[in-house]
Amino acid sequence: MNVRLGERFGSVGRIWQGCWPVGADSAVAAWLQAQRISLPAVTRRDLARALAQGAWRSSGHRLVLPIYDPWGELTALAGHRVSGTAEPQMQVLGARQADGLVFANPCARRVLAGVTRDRWRWRTVILTAGLVDYLQWAAALAASDEGPAVIGLLESGSAVWAGRIPDGCRIIVRGDTSRDVAAMAPRIVELLGARCEVIVRAGV
Numbered sequence: 001m002n003v004r005l006g007e008r009f010g011s012v013g014r015i016w017q018g019c020w021p022v023g024a025d026s027a028v029a030a031w032l033q034a035q036r037i038s039l040p041a042v043t044r045r046d047l048a049r050a051l052a053q054g055a056w057r058s059s060g061h062r063l064v065l066p067i068y069d070p071w072g073e074l075t076a077l078a079g080h081r082v083s084g085t086a087e088p089q090m091q092v093l094g095a096r097q098a099d100g101l102v103f104a105n106p107c108a109r110r111v112l113a114g115v116t117r118d119r120w121r122w123r124t125v126i127l128t129a130g131l132v133d134y135l136q137w138a139a140a141l142a143a144s145d146e147g148p149a150v151i152g153l154l155e156s157g158s159a160v161w162a163g164r165i166p167d168g169c170r171i172i173v174r175g176d177t178s179r180d181v182a183a184m185a186p187r188i189v190e191l192l193g194a195r196c197e198v199i200v201r202a203g204v
Contacts, residue, residue: 011094012074012075012076012077012093012094013074015051015054015064015077015093015094016049016064016066016074016077018052018053019049019050019051019052019064020049020050020051020052021043021049021050022039022042022043022048022049022050022063023039023043024050025050025051025062027060027062027082027083028050028062028063028082030082031063031082031083032048032063032135035132035135035136036136037135037136037139038139038140038142041138041139041140041142041143042135042139042142044142045105045106045138045139045142046106047065047105047135047138047139047142048063048064048065048135049064050062050063050064051063051064051079056079056091059081059084059086060081060082060083060084060085060086061079061080061081061082061086061090061091062079062081062082062083063079063080063081063082064077064078064079064080065077065078065080065103065131065134065135066078066103067092067101067102067103067154068101068102068103068104068109068112069100069101070100070102070112070160070161070163070164071112071113071114071164072104072108072109072110072111072112072113072164073113075094075101076092076093076094076101077092077093077094078090078091078092078103078131079091079092079093080131090131099155099160100155100159100160100161101154101155102151102152102153102154102161103131103134103135103138103151103152103154104149104150104151104152105138105141105142105149105150105151106145107120107122107145107146107147107148107149107150108125108149108150108151110149111125111149111164111165111166112151112161112164114164120146120147120166121146121147122144122146122147122148122149123147123166123168123169123170124147124148124149124169124170124171124172125148125149125150125151125165125169125170125171125172126141126148126149126150126151126172126174127151127153127171127172127173127174127181127184127188128150128151128152128153128174128177128178128181129152129153129154129178129180129181129184130152130178130180130181131152133152133174133177133178133180133181134150134151134152135152136177137150137174137177138150138152148172153180153181153184159187159191162188162191162192165192165196167195167196168195168196168197169192169196169197170196170197170199171188171192171196171197171198171199172199172201173185173188173189173198173199173200173201174201175200175201175202176201176202177201182200182202185200185202188200
């Protein structure tokens with residue numbers, strides 16, 4: 001992951017607010033459809049947007065996802081390449097810290113912020129890794145306001161996010177769709193197994 005540290009949070013927020021819905025960019029829309037990711041679901045839950053302007057457009061990094069810190073605060077943006085051959089495939093702008101950064105759907109952000117502990121009925125967290133796998137799961141489970149929470153891990157070594165997961169949750173590690181999160185599974189079990197039900201789906 002290519003992370004540029006030191007950008008101000010304000011600039012991240014301004015770029016995000018200036019982005020378009022994913023359906024407004026034909027290249028972004030085509031890429032999402034090729035990955036079997038629902039455009040209406042992405043738009044409804046504001047999971048991603050299309051970059052309206054800037055250097056990333058010319059390099060093909062036009063699909064933009066918000067990245068959150070372990071407390072559910074917007075801290076960076078990921079630009080994923082949907083056209084061209086520029087490397088790396090994903091770039092990250094604006095990280096105030098490089099530890100514990102995640103993709104998170106609206107329910108997951110509330111969980112990380114600690115505002116759903118008493119009224120969250122689903123109490124289920126889907127753990128994925130990587131932008132594509134995260135988007136596929138978050139879009140597929142976008143129908144309900146109540147959950148489940150979907151978290152996309154960006155770094156294998158960080159454990160900061162785990163401390164934000166409430167006791168008694170059901171954690172589903174989607175190792176069947178992501179080799180990256182399958183490799184993280186033993187560490188996830190170590191971090192959460194004593195206080196949550198951790199289910200590892202294997203099979204990739």
